[in-house]
Amino acid sequence: MNIEVNLENMQFLECFSSPTRVRIIELLGSGPMNIKSLSEALAIKSPIVTRHIQRLQEAGIIRSETIAGKRGLQKLCYLQLSQATLHFKGVPAIDTRKKYAFSIPIGHYSAYEIKPTCGLASETSMIGMCDDPRYFADPEHVAAKALWFGSGYVEYRIPNYMIANEQPDSLELSMEICSETPCAVNHYPSDIMFTINDAPIGVWTYPGDFGGVRGVYTPEWWYKNIHYGLMKTIRVNQEGSFIDGVRVSDTTINDLQLTYGKEILFRISCSATAKNCGGVTLFGSGFGNYNQDIDVVLRCRP
Structure with a gap:
């Protein structure tokens, strides 16, 4: 994924201003996790984790799906991107493939x-x-x-x-x-x-x-x-x-x-x-x- 560094892409860029969101990306890099597991790993409450997840989803960095769990439905989160390239000169790399x-x-x-x-x-x-x-x-x-x-x-x-x-x-x-x-x-x-x-x-x-x-x-x-x-x-x-x-x-x-x-x-x-x-x-x-x-x-x- 190619990202041009400008104000139009602030939604994506701001995701990395939060240590919590970066830690979520790091955790999901090892495999999908539900909100409860992320909450326990981060030692913060589930509603706060959910807000961070929403920001990461809106930026296209992660995705989530609602699945059946042992005690009803649960949200399972996945890392959507494996890599992203930032372009500072305003000219994104051209995919010649x-x-x-x-x-x-x-x-x-x-x-x-x-x-x-x-x-x-x-x-x-x-x-x-x-x-x-x-x-x-x-x-x-x-x-x-x-x-x-x-x-x-x-x-x-x-x-x-x-x-x-x-x-x-x-x-x-x-x-x-x-x-x-x-x-x-x-x-x-x-x-x-x-x-x-x-x-x-x-x-x-x-x-x-x-x-x-x-x-x-x-x-x-x-x-x-x-x-x-x-x-x-x-x-x-x-x-x-x-x-x-x-x-x-x-x-x-x-x-x-x-x-x-x-x-x-x-x-x-x-x-x-x-x-x-x-x-x-x-x-x-x-x-x-x-x-x-x-x-x-x-x-x-x-």
Whole structure:
């Protein structure tokens, strides 16, 4: 992120005038935390922490999501930025990288291997029958806006529009995702693995189920208890792999072996032998709290 030092960006710059806000950024650099945990680590009251969080959110430095906790809903805070560059001469650095951006509908997976419970749904109805993996091969699966499975994987073929002389610099994917559970419970963790071109990116442990609240975009006909998930952003660059700005592995963009004329394989999985085998649910446009599918941005250098 490039920031020009001027009065227009005071909202961002003022965030660093407070030792408390800098300490919050430092704490979130190690991983997401809720307001209570931040309050205890900072030794200040929760309402004060909340005000600092609001300032950092408004500046785009962190983001927060309301999730189900052991005693009701809680706000979980994440570090949104991994780096920022200040420009004092009034001329921000020009990003010369070429950008390829597109969206992959969640029903457009190219391979799968799953175990029940499982299912597919379009914006208007179920696709086939619940808990029958055979329907993942139904031609109608391309219309799916929500899909779920107990264990296994789904894999997507991502187009690669790089030209021959370009070098990949970063790959970013974002999606709404949660665990899979046939009943609404407040604690249903799942170890979800992300892989690109067979290179392991990292494991994210989904904290719990959000069955008690209907997603903003979830259609009225939807009768199951899973209503929405969390937005996760995966970024792989020259430094390593990150989920929501938190480093999860040493896998770099070079390890993905992105080359001209070769598509990109993106796999989302949950192993039956994982410590938390809670499965996977993916929400596309028309479901959940975010009206999007799997958004992809590939940046290349000439």
